[in-house]
Amino acid sequence: MSDEQPTFRSGFACLVGRPNTGKSTLTNALVGAKIAIASSRPQTTRHTVRGIVNRPDAQLVMVDTPGLHKPRTLLGERLNDIVTTTxxxxxxxxxxxxxxxxxxxxDRFLVAEVGKIxxxxxVAIATKADLVDPGRMAEHLLAIQQLGTDTGIEWDEIVPVSARVGQQVDLLADLLVGRLPEGPQLYPDGELTDEPEEVLVAELIREAALEGVRDELPHSIAVLVEEMGLREGRPENRPLLDIYANLYVERPSQKAIIIxxxxxxxxxxxxxARKxxxxxxxxxxxxxxxxxxxxDWQRDPKQLRKLGF
Structure with a gap:
């Protein structure tokens, strides 16, 4: 019987896609906890959020990126830069x-960008698999295969997945882990993300603000946590976390919509957001x-810096 220890693998996997293709929902499903904000609005993600999948044989660090798109503003250009750097x-x-x-x-634009690196x-991931019948799925998988051929990308796998109902999420995790390099654990056991708490809180507030507002508003909303800390003088068994945050919009009319x-x-x-x-x-x-x-904060370098972009 061999005394060899099983190989431990560790590394980073990045999900890319056009805006609103289910990347954040899939990241959350793989990690098993909500660490990336997901919304029905496109371009919800603005930061690369690292979610950590802890397994006995591996540690897979998921890097969730903003959607890659043709930018119309300085903010859009910076979001694309985040993706290509990642x-x-x-x-x-x-x-x-x-x-x-x-x-x-x-998709063609995106895959061509991936091919330059x-x-x-x-791995090609057919997300939202629960929304289509088998015939439509077969067509979709063939179109993905053809896209790889047309752009010179060799897919290692093509996997249909539904993060919403948990379909083939574990299989995808196995496929990703199997392609990681051998290496040591990168983060302590039980850690789910390395995102600073203030950033996570700001993203959750922004997600709550996005729900139910008009289509043009999401790109105009930013959140900055000004102050966050445990309230002094509270008994240890009854802590209270005070959070003071500003929600920024570009025009007074947008302020009225949010209020x-x-x-x-x-x-x-x-x-x-509080819940x-x-x-x-x-x-x-x-x-x-x-x-x-x-x-017009999306076009103002000074404002973008202040808001963390």
Missing amino acids: LGEVDIVGVCMPADEKVGPG RRRPT GAGGSRLRRVGTD QIEAILGTPVYLDLHIKVAK
């Missing part, structure tokens, strides 16, 4: 293409939210 640093790339949409020019294992009639929408944003923050951090929260107008 692509150059990871061990595996997963390209997400939703099964309920045709493979199109946006040094060769590494590349809602008699402040109703802002109250709902505060309540929804999500408490669930993730495990501490009761007092959340103080204010809305500020930062004129």
